Amino acid sequence: MKNCPYCEQDIVWNVKLKTPNALTFKMCFECDSVWNMDQTVSDTTGSNFEDLMVGKGLRLDWENVEKLQPSD
Template identity: 40%
Template sequence: MRTCPCCKKYGDVWEVELQSLDNHKFVMCFECDTIWDSIANVPDQHVSDFEAFMNEQGKDPDWTLIKKVQRV
């Protein structure tokens, strides 16, 4: 388990698959709802909350389509 680089909370960071994005894997913090596209310690690319991220992808932010793969 590790600390979220965005909210600094410890432990609720997961590798997830988003079914609405062809099961592409992302990393998501379930404390602050932040999502990013890398398992790097500190995300250096675009970081966004889940709802804004899905809207940017042209998808509805459907929380039921998040599949937790493993805690990171």
């Protein structure tokens, strides 16, 4: 498991969107930081959940995120 490098309040999870396309990424649910699956989790990488969803034209909906397992 890996603690979020930004807030250090929670672990980083591998997650997927339930709809529309089962997109997978890594996310901290405490501060909404996100990383691509192929990105190294650090405080110099990543984006945030709002930018990710808006950038994809998707509704900002935390209910649409399913936790898979803690990220390594």
